[in-house]
Amino acid sequence: MKKMLFRFFMILLISFFLSGCLTTQYKEYRYTFNEDGSGSGSIKFVNIVSEEDEEKDVSFSDFQELINDYLQGEQFETDNPDFMVTSKELFEENGHLCAKVEFTFDHISAASFFRYDNCECSPMMYYAGDLSETVIETDGNAFSEDESIPVYFWNNKSTSYYIKTQVKDDMSDAHEMMDLYKIWNDKQ
Numbered sequence: 001m002k003k004m005l006f007r008f009f010m011i012l013l014i015s016f017f018l019s020g021c022l023t024t025q026y027k028e029y030r031y032t033f034n035e036d037g038s039g040s041g042s043i044k045f046v047n048i049v050s051e052e053d054e055e056k057d058v059s060f061s062d063f064q065e066l067i068n069d070y071l072q073g074e075q076f077e078t079d080n081p082d083f084m085v086t087s088k089e090l091f092e093e094n095g096h097l098c099a100k101v102e103f104t105f106d107h108i109s110a111a112s113f114f115r116y117d118n119c120e121c122s123p124m125m126y127y128a129g130d131l132s133e134t135v136i137e138t139d140g141n142a143f144s145e146d147e148s149i150p151v152y153f154w155n156n157k158s159t160s161y162y163i164k165t166q167v168k169d170d171m172s173d174a175h176e177m178m179d180l181y182k183i184w185n186d187k188q
Helices: 002-014 059-071 075-079 178-186
Strands: 022-033 039-051 084-093 096-105 113-115 124-127 134-138 151-154 160-166 174-176
Touching: 022 059, 022 113, 039 059, 059 075, 059 084, 059 096, 059 178, 075 084, 084 178, 096 178
Parallel strands: none
Antiparallel strands: 022 039, 022 160, 039 096, 039 174, 084 096, 113 124, 124 151, 134 160
């Protein structure tokens, strides 16, 4: 169990779609699991922004990294080797730059879930610990009202699972990249 939780931590830590000065305000995770433990999912990155680097706007180079390494490259796949990516896209939503990655996986542990077999209890558990993200919305139930115990459960009839996290709350040093996206998108 300890080894499994460590694996969950590592998968969550490397699952950040954006690195360096790139970040996102929110992430929305959606998962569906099959009886055998395989499944599919998506991560939606809401309001992708560039943070200042030593008080300098580096949004142009961050946008290039977003396109070259993540959208057209395989950085997400490298960071998440248990996910088989089926689609990636950038788009505008409510005036913000967003991205969505869809994928499949062979076992629920790839998505940081744990399921008890042959149990009358709530079989699905998600551990959100050691993240720089804060769970702000879910269709699951918190294990405790104490936010220092970031464990969520779903009832045994659930077929889909939703978690929304806040990644960046202070947007004062963030530069939106919508204008860069519009220029890039017009050339596609």
